[in-house]
Amino acid sequence: MARETERRKQLHNKVEDLKGKIRVYVRVRPLSSKEVERACAEAVASEGKQSVVVQDKKNGANRTWDFDQVWAGSELGGNTQEAIFKDTGYLVTSAVDGYNVCIFAYGQTGSGKTFTMFGAGGVGGGMNTATGECGPGAGVAPRAVGELFRVLKERQPQYTYNVTVTMFELYRDGLRDLQARHGDGAKLVIKLAEHSGTGLVVVEGGIETVANSVKDLVDTIAAGADRRAVSSTQMNADSSRSHLICSMVISSTNTRTGSVVRGKLTLVDLAGSERVGKSGAAGEQLKEAQSINKSLSALGDVIAALTSGSAHIPYRNHPLTMMMSDSLGGNAKTLMFVCASPADYNTSETINSLQFAARCKDVTNSSVAGGAAQLQALQRELNRLKAPENGTAPKKPAQLGRPV
Numbered sequence: 001m002a003r004e005t006e007r008r009k010q011l012h013n014k015v016e017d018l019k020g021k022i023r024v025y026v027r028v029r030p031l032s033s034k035e036v037e038r039a040c041a042e043a044v045a046s047e048g049k050q051s052v053v054v055q056d057k058k059n060g061a062n063r064t065w066d067f068d069q070v071w072a073g074s075e076l077g078g079n080t081q082e083a084i085f086k087d088t089g090y091l092v093t094s095a096v097d098g099y100n101v102c103i104f105a106y107g108q109t110g111s112g113k114t115f116t117m118f119g120a121g122g123v124g125g126g127m128n129t130a131t132g133e134c135g136p137g138a139g140v141a142p143r144a145v146g147e148l149f150r151v152l153k154e155r156q157p158q159y160t161y162n163v164t165v166t167m168f169e170l171y172r173d174g175l176r177d178l179q180a181r182h183g184d185g186a187k188l189v190i191k192l193a194e195h196s197g198t199g200l201v202v203v204e205g206g207i208e209t210v211a212n213s214v215k216d217l218v219d220t221i222a223a224g225a226d227r228r229a230v231s232s233t234q235m236n237a238d239s240s241r242s243h244l245i246c247s248m249v250i251s252s253t254n255t256r257t258g259s260v261v262r263g264k265l266t267l268v269d270l271a272g273s274e275r276v277g278k279s280g281a282a283g284e285q286l287k288e289a290q291s292i293n294k295s296l297s298a299l300g301d302v303i304a305a306l307t308s309g310s311a312h313i314p315y316r317n318h319p320l321t322m323m324m325s326d327s328l329g330g331n332a333k334t335l336m337f338v339c340a341s342p343a344d345y346n347t348s349e350t351i352n353s354l355q356f357a358a359r360c361k362d363v364t365n366s367s368v369a370g371g372a373a374q375l376q377a378l379q380r381e382l383n384r385l386k387a388p389e390n391g392t393a394p395k396k397p398a399q400l401g402r403p404v
Protein backbone atom coordinates (compact mmCIF):
# COMPACT_ATOMS: atom_id res chain seq x y z
CA MET A 1 0.00 0.00 0.00
CA ALA A 2 2.78 2.41 0.97
CA ARG A 3 4.57 1.47 -2.26
CA GLU A 4 1.43 2.18 -4.30
CA THR A 5 1.00 5.52 -2.58
CA GLU A 6 4.57 6.38 -3.38
CA ARG A 7 4.10 5.31 -6.98
CA ARG A 8 0.96 7.46 -7.23
CA LYS A 9 2.84 10.48 -5.96
CA GLN A 10 5.75 9.89 -8.30
CA LEU A 11 3.34 9.55 -11.21
CA HIS A 12 1.42 12.67 -10.22
CA ASN A 13 4.57 14.77 -10.28
CA LYS A 14 5.97 13.11 -13.40
CA VAL A 15 2.72 13.77 -15.25
CA GLU A 16 2.91 17.39 -14.14
CA ASP A 17 6.52 17.63 -15.36
CA LEU A 18 5.60 16.16 -18.71
CA LYS A 19 2.81 18.67 -19.11
CA GLY A 20 5.56 21.26 -19.08
CA LYS A 21 7.72 23.58 -17.07
CA ILE A 22 5.41 26.55 -17.54
CA ARG A 23 1.75 25.83 -18.05
CA VAL A 24 -0.10 28.70 -19.71
CA TYR A 25 -3.80 29.32 -19.19
CA VAL A 26 -5.58 32.17 -20.95
CA ARG A 27 -8.60 33.87 -19.47
CA VAL A 28 -10.56 36.44 -21.43
CA ARG A 29 -13.05 38.27 -19.27
CA PRO A 30 -16.46 39.50 -20.47
CA LEU A 31 -16.73 43.07 -21.81
CA SER A 32 -16.67 45.56 -18.95
CA SER A 33 -19.39 48.20 -18.57
CA LYS A 34 -16.87 50.85 -19.68
CA GLU A 35 -16.13 48.87 -22.83
CA VAL A 36 -19.85 48.47 -23.49
CA GLU A 37 -20.33 52.24 -23.01
CA ARG A 38 -17.54 52.81 -25.47
CA ALA A 39 -19.41 50.54 -27.95
CA CYS A 40 -16.45 48.18 -28.17
CA ALA A 41 -16.88 44.99 -30.17
CA GLU A 42 -15.62 41.62 -28.94
CA ALA A 43 -12.48 40.81 -30.85
CA VAL A 44 -11.22 37.82 -28.83
CA ALA A 45 -12.82 34.40 -28.53
CA SER A 46 -11.91 30.86 -27.62
CA GLU A 47 -11.96 28.11 -30.19
CA GLY A 48 -12.32 24.82 -28.41
CA LYS A 49 -10.66 24.52 -25.02
CA GLN A 50 -7.13 25.32 -26.08
CA SER A 51 -7.15 27.99 -28.77
CA VAL A 52 -7.74 31.68 -28.67
CA VAL A 53 -8.53 33.76 -31.75
CA VAL A 54 -8.00 37.50 -32.03
CA GLN A 55 -9.47 39.57 -34.85
CA ASP A 56 -6.58 41.78 -35.76
CA LYS A 57 -8.32 44.52 -37.75
CA LYS A 58 -5.11 46.46 -38.17
CA ASN A 59 -3.61 43.64 -40.19
CA GLY A 60 -6.94 42.46 -41.60
CA ALA A 61 -6.53 38.90 -40.33
CA ASN A 62 -7.46 36.57 -37.52
CA ARG A 63 -4.61 35.33 -35.35
CA THR A 64 -4.79 32.09 -33.43
CA TRP A 65 -2.67 30.80 -30.54
CA ASP A 66 -2.79 27.46 -28.74
CA PHE A 67 -2.33 27.20 -25.00
CA ASP A 68 -2.85 24.59 -22.29
CA GLN A 69 -6.34 25.93 -21.53
CA VAL A 70 -8.42 28.86 -22.68
CA TRP A 71 -11.49 30.33 -21.02
CA ALA A 72 -13.38 33.17 -22.66
CA GLY A 73 -16.78 34.78 -22.44
CA SER A 74 -19.36 34.63 -19.71
CA GLU A 75 -19.83 32.42 -16.68
CA LEU A 76 -22.68 30.72 -18.49
CA GLY A 77 -20.18 29.56 -21.07
CA GLY A 78 -18.03 28.02 -18.31
CA ASN A 79 -15.65 30.92 -17.61
CA THR A 80 -16.06 30.51 -13.85
CA GLN A 81 -13.72 30.76 -10.87
CA GLU A 82 -14.59 27.20 -9.97
CA ALA A 83 -13.78 25.80 -13.42
CA ILE A 84 -10.49 27.63 -13.44
CA PHE A 85 -9.42 26.26 -10.09
CA LYS A 86 -10.45 22.75 -11.11
CA ASP A 87 -7.50 22.82 -13.51
CA THR A 88 -5.16 24.52 -11.03
CA GLY A 89 -5.70 22.87 -7.65
CA TYR A 90 -3.51 19.82 -8.41
CA LEU A 91 -0.48 22.11 -8.08
CA VAL A 92 -1.21 22.58 -4.39
CA THR A 93 -0.56 18.85 -3.94
CA SER A 94 2.81 19.24 -5.65
CA ALA A 95 3.76 22.00 -3.17
CA VAL A 96 2.87 19.69 -0.28
CA ASP A 97 4.98 17.00 -1.98
CA GLY A 98 8.01 19.29 -1.72
CA TYR A 99 8.07 21.19 -5.00
CA ASN A 100 8.31 24.90 -5.61
CA VAL A 101 5.09 25.93 -7.31
CA CYS A 102 4.32 29.36 -8.69
CA ILE A 103 0.96 30.54 -9.98
CA PHE A 104 1.04 34.00 -11.46
CA ALA A 105 -1.27 36.28 -13.39
CA TYR A 106 -0.03 38.46 -16.24
CA GLY A 107 -1.91 40.86 -18.47
CA GLN A 108 -2.89 44.36 -19.38
CA THR A 109 -4.20 46.61 -16.64
CA GLY A 110 -7.89 45.91 -16.01
CA SER A 111 -7.78 42.51 -17.70
CA GLY A 112 -8.84 40.44 -14.65
CA LYS A 113 -5.62 39.39 -12.88
CA THR A 114 -6.71 40.32 -9.35
CA PHE A 115 -10.18 38.93 -10.04
CA THR A 116 -8.63 35.62 -11.09
CA MET A 117 -6.05 35.40 -8.30
CA PHE A 118 -8.14 36.67 -5.39
CA GLY A 119 -11.70 36.94 -6.60
CA ALA A 120 -14.67 39.21 -6.41
CA GLY A 121 -14.99 40.76 -2.96
CA GLY A 122 -11.37 40.26 -1.88
CA VAL A 123 -9.47 37.25 -0.59
CA GLY A 124 -11.83 36.10 2.13
CA GLY A 125 -14.96 37.21 0.23
CA GLY A 126 -17.26 34.34 -0.54
CA MET A 127 -15.36 31.84 1.58
CA ASN A 128 -16.42 29.98 4.69
CA THR A 129 -13.11 29.98 6.55
CA ALA A 130 -14.37 27.43 9.09
CA THR A 131 -14.97 24.78 6.43
CA GLY A 132 -12.69 26.02 3.63
CA GLU A 133 -15.64 26.03 1.22
CA CYS A 134 -15.69 28.79 -1.37
CA GLY A 135 -18.56 30.66 -2.96
CA PRO A 136 -18.69 31.21 -6.72
CA GLY A 137 -16.74 34.49 -6.65
CA ALA A 138 -13.67 33.19 -4.80
CA GLY A 139 -10.45 33.28 -6.80
CA VAL A 140 -7.36 31.10 -6.89
CA ALA A 141 -5.84 32.24 -3.55
CA PRO A 142 -8.71 31.33 -1.19
CA ARG A 143 -9.38 28.13 -3.13
CA ALA A 144 -5.69 27.17 -2.94
CA VAL A 145 -5.71 27.76 0.82
CA GLY A 146 -8.81 25.55 1.21
CA GLU A 147 -7.21 22.84 -0.92
CA LEU A 148 -3.92 23.10 0.99
CA PHE A 149 -5.51 22.39 4.35
CA ARG A 150 -7.69 19.67 2.82
CA VAL A 151 -4.58 17.85 1.55
CA LEU A 152 -2.73 18.37 4.85
CA LYS A 153 -5.64 16.94 6.81
CA GLU A 154 -5.84 13.95 4.50
CA ARG A 155 -2.19 13.12 5.21
CA GLN A 156 -2.37 13.30 8.97
CA PRO A 157 -1.40 11.67 11.29
CA GLN A 158 1.42 10.09 9.25
CA TYR A 159 2.75 13.60 8.67
CA THR A 160 2.82 16.76 10.71
CA TYR A 161 2.99 20.13 9.03
CA ASN A 162 4.22 23.62 9.49
CA VAL A 163 2.87 26.31 7.16
CA THR A 164 4.32 29.82 7.10
CA VAL A 165 3.34 32.73 4.91
CA THR A 166 5.16 35.83 3.69
CA MET A 167 3.64 38.64 1.68
CA PHE A 168 5.41 41.38 -0.16
CA GLU A 169 4.63 43.96 -2.76
CA LEU A 170 7.07 45.36 -5.20
CA TYR A 171 6.14 48.95 -5.78
CA ARG A 172 8.30 51.10 -8.03
CA ASP A 173 11.13 48.56 -7.69
CA GLY A 174 11.04 48.83 -3.87
CA LEU A 175 10.04 45.84 -1.77
CA ARG A 176 7.47 46.39 0.98
CA ASP A 177 6.37 43.87 3.58
CA LEU A 178 2.57 43.69 3.45
CA GLN A 179 2.49 42.13 6.91
CA ALA A 180 4.29 45.07 8.49
CA ARG A 181 2.25 47.93 9.82
CA HIS A 182 2.69 51.17 7.92
CA GLY A 183 5.99 52.81 8.86
CA ASP A 184 7.21 49.62 10.57
CA GLY A 185 9.30 48.56 7.64
CA ALA A 186 12.53 46.77 8.53
CA LYS A 187 15.25 46.82 5.88
CA LEU A 188 14.44 44.03 3.46
CA VAL A 189 17.14 42.12 1.60
CA ILE A 190 16.37 39.47 -1.01
CA LYS A 191 18.62 36.43 -0.64
CA LEU A 192 18.61 34.10 -3.62
CA ALA A 193 18.17 30.38 -2.96
CA GLU A 194 21.89 29.60 -3.25
CA HIS A 195 22.76 32.15 -0.54
CA SER A 196 19.81 31.89 1.84
CA GLY A 197 20.85 28.65 3.51
CA THR A 198 17.35 27.19 2.97
CA GLY A 199 17.39 26.39 -0.75
CA LEU A 200 14.60 28.93 -1.20
CA VAL A 201 14.51 32.66 -1.89
CA VAL A 202 14.30 34.39 1.47
CA VAL A 203 13.64 38.04 2.29
CA GLU A 204 15.77 38.97 5.27
CA GLY A 205 13.92 41.30 7.60
CA GLY A 206 10.53 40.11 6.32
CA ILE A 207 7.70 38.87 8.52
CA GLU A 208 6.91 35.18 8.39
CA THR A 209 3.62 34.15 9.97
CA VAL A 210 2.71 30.64 11.01
CA ALA A 211 -0.74 29.55 9.80
CA ASN A 212 -2.47 26.67 11.55
CA SER A 213 -5.81 26.81 9.78
CA VAL A 214 -7.64 28.05 6.70
CA LYS A 215 -8.83 31.04 8.73
CA ASP A 216 -5.30 31.95 9.88
CA LEU A 217 -4.00 31.86 6.34
CA VAL A 218 -6.92 33.61 4.66
CA ASP A 219 -6.98 36.35 7.31
CA THR A 220 -3.24 36.94 6.88
CA ILE A 221 -3.48 37.10 3.09
CA ALA A 222 -6.58 39.32 3.21
CA ALA A 223 -4.91 41.77 5.61
CA GLY A 224 -1.83 41.93 3.37
CA ALA A 225 -3.87 42.41 0.21
CA ASP A 226 -5.68 45.34 1.86
CA ARG A 227 -2.34 47.11 2.38
CA ARG A 228 -1.44 46.88 -1.28
CA ALA A 229 -0.93 50.00 -3.41
CA VAL A 230 -4.06 50.52 -5.49
CA SER A 231 -5.21 53.56 -7.40
CA SER A 232 -7.78 54.57 -9.91
CA THR A 233 -6.61 54.79 -13.51
CA GLN A 234 -8.48 55.47 -16.73
CA MET A 235 -8.31 51.73 -17.48
CA ASN A 236 -9.35 50.32 -14.08
CA ALA A 237 -11.02 51.97 -11.09
CA ASP A 238 -9.10 49.72 -8.65
CA SER A 239 -5.84 49.22 -10.43
CA SER A 240 -3.09 47.35 -8.56
CA ARG A 241 0.03 49.41 -9.02
CA SER A 242 2.39 46.88 -7.51
CA HIS A 243 3.33 43.24 -7.93
CA LEU A 244 2.03 41.15 -5.06
CA ILE A 245 4.06 38.09 -4.07
CA CYS A 246 2.55 35.78 -1.48
CA SER A 247 4.50 32.65 -0.55
CA MET A 248 3.48 29.75 1.61
CA VAL A 249 6.23 27.38 2.74
CA ILE A 250 4.95 23.95 3.72
CA SER A 251 7.29 21.75 5.77
CA SER A 252 6.11 18.21 6.35
CA THR A 253 7.64 15.81 8.82
CA ASN A 254 7.21 12.08 8.53
CA THR A 255 6.25 11.16 12.08
CA ARG A 256 7.73 7.66 11.71
CA THR A 257 11.11 8.49 10.17
CA GLY A 258 11.44 12.14 11.21
CA SER A 259 12.42 13.14 7.66
CA VAL A 260 11.29 16.54 6.48
CA VAL A 261 10.43 17.86 3.01
CA ARG A 262 9.70 21.43 2.20
CA GLY A 263 7.71 22.89 -0.70
CA LYS A 264 6.73 26.44 -1.55
CA LEU A 265 3.54 27.73 -3.10
CA THR A 266 3.91 31.25 -4.47
CA LEU A 267 1.00 33.28 -5.77
CA VAL A 268 1.88 36.36 -7.77
CA ASP A 269 -0.57 39.00 -8.92
CA LEU A 270 1.51 41.12 -11.25
CA ALA A 271 0.81 44.79 -11.78
CA GLY A 272 -0.79 45.43 -15.16
CA SER A 273 1.17 46.28 -18.23
CA GLU A 274 -0.06 49.38 -19.99
CA ARG A 275 0.58 51.67 -22.92
CA VAL A 276 1.21 54.88 -21.08
CA GLY A 277 -0.12 57.18 -23.80
CA LYS A 278 -3.42 55.36 -23.95
CA SER A 279 -3.90 54.87 -20.21
CA GLY A 280 -3.68 58.59 -19.58
CA ALA A 281 -0.92 58.14 -16.99
CA ALA A 282 0.94 61.32 -16.03
CA GLY A 283 3.15 62.49 -13.19
CA GLU A 284 3.44 59.85 -10.45
CA GLN A 285 1.23 57.42 -12.34
CA LEU A 286 3.50 57.70 -15.37
CA LYS A 287 6.51 56.82 -13.19
CA GLU A 288 4.58 53.90 -11.74
CA ALA A 289 3.68 52.64 -15.20
CA GLN A 290 7.25 52.97 -16.45
CA SER A 291 8.55 51.01 -13.48
CA ILE A 292 5.88 48.30 -13.95
CA ASN A 293 6.75 47.96 -17.64
CA LYS A 294 10.47 47.75 -16.81
CA SER A 295 9.92 44.92 -14.32
CA LEU A 296 7.70 43.01 -16.74
CA SER A 297 10.32 43.30 -19.41
CA ALA A 298 12.89 41.84 -16.95
CA LEU A 299 10.47 38.95 -16.43
CA GLY A 300 10.26 38.56 -20.22
CA ASP A 301 14.07 38.41 -20.41
CA VAL A 302 14.17 35.62 -17.82
CA ILE A 303 11.52 33.67 -19.73
CA ALA A 304 13.40 34.21 -22.99
CA ALA A 305 16.62 32.91 -21.41
CA LEU A 306 14.80 29.86 -20.05
CA THR A 307 13.23 29.29 -23.45
CA SER A 308 16.50 29.39 -25.32
CA GLY A 309 18.17 27.08 -22.81
CA SER A 310 20.70 29.79 -22.04
CA ALA A 311 23.29 28.94 -19.38
CA HIS A 312 22.77 32.34 -17.78
CA ILE A 313 19.29 33.27 -16.59
CA PRO A 314 19.19 36.98 -15.69
CA TYR A 315 17.25 36.60 -12.43
CA ARG A 316 19.40 39.25 -10.76
CA ASN A 317 18.39 42.01 -13.15
CA HIS A 318 15.30 42.97 -11.19
CA PRO A 319 13.88 42.42 -7.67
CA LEU A 320 10.77 40.86 -9.30
CA THR A 321 12.78 38.15 -11.04
CA MET A 322 14.95 37.67 -7.95
CA MET A 323 11.81 37.08 -5.89
CA MET A 324 10.49 34.59 -8.46
CA SER A 325 13.83 32.86 -9.12
CA ASP A 326 13.11 29.72 -7.08
CA SER A 327 9.75 29.32 -8.82
CA LEU A 328 10.66 29.82 -12.48
CA GLY A 329 12.82 27.26 -14.24
CA GLY A 330 14.75 24.42 -12.65
CA ASN A 331 12.47 21.91 -10.94
CA ALA A 332 9.72 24.40 -10.24
CA LYS A 333 6.19 23.98 -11.51
CA THR A 334 4.88 27.23 -12.89
CA LEU A 335 1.41 28.16 -14.04
CA MET A 336 0.76 31.46 -15.72
CA PHE A 337 -2.68 32.97 -16.21
CA VAL A 338 -2.71 35.37 -19.09
CA CYS A 339 -5.65 37.65 -18.58
CA ALA A 340 -7.09 39.65 -21.45
CA SER A 341 -9.88 42.03 -22.32
CA PRO A 342 -12.10 40.91 -25.22
CA ALA A 343 -12.59 44.47 -26.53
CA ASP A 344 -11.36 45.56 -29.96
CA TYR A 345 -10.20 48.75 -28.22
CA ASN A 346 -7.53 46.61 -26.49
CA THR A 347 -6.53 44.33 -29.37
CA SER A 348 -2.92 45.40 -29.57
CA GLU A 349 -2.39 44.89 -25.80
CA THR A 350 -4.09 41.50 -26.01
CA ILE A 351 -1.82 40.48 -28.88
CA ASN A 352 1.23 41.60 -26.87
CA SER A 353 0.11 39.55 -23.87
CA LEU A 354 -0.55 36.47 -25.99
CA GLN A 355 2.84 36.82 -27.65
CA PHE A 356 4.47 36.99 -24.23
CA ALA A 357 2.49 33.91 -23.20
CA ALA A 358 3.47 32.02 -26.34
CA ARG A 359 7.13 32.62 -25.45
CA CYS A 360 6.49 31.19 -21.98
CA LYS A 361 4.97 28.10 -23.50
CA ASP A 362 8.21 27.45 -25.32
CA VAL A 363 9.81 26.81 -21.94
CA THR A 364 7.25 24.02 -21.76
CA ASN A 365 8.26 22.58 -25.08
CA SER A 366 11.88 22.27 -24.15
CA SER A 367 11.10 19.83 -21.36
CA VAL A 368 10.77 16.27 -22.63
CA ALA A 369 11.15 14.70 -26.05
CA GLY A 370 8.38 12.26 -27.01
CA GLY A 371 6.40 13.57 -24.08
CA ALA A 372 2.87 13.11 -25.44
CA ALA A 373 2.90 9.31 -25.63
CA GLN A 374 4.69 9.02 -22.30
CA LEU A 375 2.20 11.41 -20.74
CA GLN A 376 -0.75 9.32 -21.91
CA ALA A 377 0.77 6.10 -20.56
CA LEU A 378 1.55 7.66 -17.18
CA GLN A 379 -1.88 9.26 -16.97
CA ARG A 380 -3.49 5.85 -17.58
CA GLU A 381 -1.44 4.28 -14.80
CA LEU A 382 -2.22 7.17 -12.47
CA ASN A 383 -5.95 6.83 -13.18
CA ARG A 384 -5.73 3.11 -12.44
CA LEU A 385 -4.03 3.80 -9.10
CA LYS A 386 -6.63 6.39 -8.23
CA ALA A 387 -9.56 4.07 -9.11
CA PRO A 388 -11.76 3.53 -6.05
CA GLU A 389 -11.91 -0.25 -6.47
CA ASN A 390 -8.21 -0.68 -5.78
CA GLY A 391 -8.64 1.22 -2.53
CA THR A 392 -5.46 3.23 -2.79
CA ALA A 393 -6.76 6.74 -2.34
CA PRO A 394 -3.72 8.90 -1.54
CA LYS A 395 -3.19 9.11 2.17
CA LYS A 396 0.41 9.92 2.83
CA PRO A 397 3.19 11.47 0.85
CA ALA A 398 6.34 9.75 -0.29
CA GLN A 399 9.73 11.37 0.10
CA LEU A 400 9.67 13.39 -3.05
CA GLY A 401 11.06 16.82 -3.53
CA ARG A 402 14.01 18.29 -1.80
CA PRO A 403 14.85 16.90 1.61
CA VAL A 404 15.59 19.69 4.04
Ligand SMILES: Nc1ncnc2c1ncn2[C@@H]1O[C@H](COP(=O)(O)OP(=O)(O)OP(=O)(O)O)[C@@H](O)[C@H]1O
Binds near residue numbers: 029107109115
Ligand atom coordinates in the same frame (compact mmCIF):
# COMPACT_ATOMS: atom_id res chain seq x y z
N1 LIG B 1 -13.81 36.94 -15.46
C1 LIG B 1 -14.43 38.07 -15.04
N2 LIG B 1 -15.77 38.11 -14.94
C2 LIG B 1 -16.39 39.24 -14.51
N3 LIG B 1 -15.75 40.39 -14.18
C3 LIG B 1 -14.42 40.40 -14.26
C4 LIG B 1 -13.68 39.24 -14.69
N4 LIG B 1 -12.38 39.57 -14.69
C5 LIG B 1 -12.30 40.84 -14.26
N5 LIG B 1 -13.52 41.35 -14.00
C6 LIG B 1 -13.79 42.72 -13.54
O1 LIG B 1 -12.98 43.60 -14.34
C7 LIG B 1 -12.43 44.65 -13.55
C8 LIG B 1 -10.90 44.65 -13.66
O2 LIG B 1 -10.42 43.43 -13.12
P1 LIG B 1 -9.10 43.36 -12.20
O3 LIG B 1 -9.06 44.46 -11.20
O4 LIG B 1 -9.01 41.97 -11.73
O5 LIG B 1 -8.02 43.65 -13.31
P2 LIG B 1 -6.41 43.62 -13.15
O6 LIG B 1 -5.90 42.92 -14.34
O7 LIG B 1 -6.03 43.08 -11.82
O8 LIG B 1 -6.07 45.15 -13.27
P3 LIG B 1 -4.78 46.00 -12.76
O9 LIG B 1 -3.59 45.45 -13.44
O10 LIG B 1 -5.09 47.39 -13.19
O11 LIG B 1 -4.76 45.84 -11.29
C9 LIG B 1 -12.92 44.41 -12.13
O12 LIG B 1 -14.06 45.23 -11.93
C10 LIG B 1 -13.31 42.96 -12.12
O13 LIG B 1 -14.32 42.67 -11.17
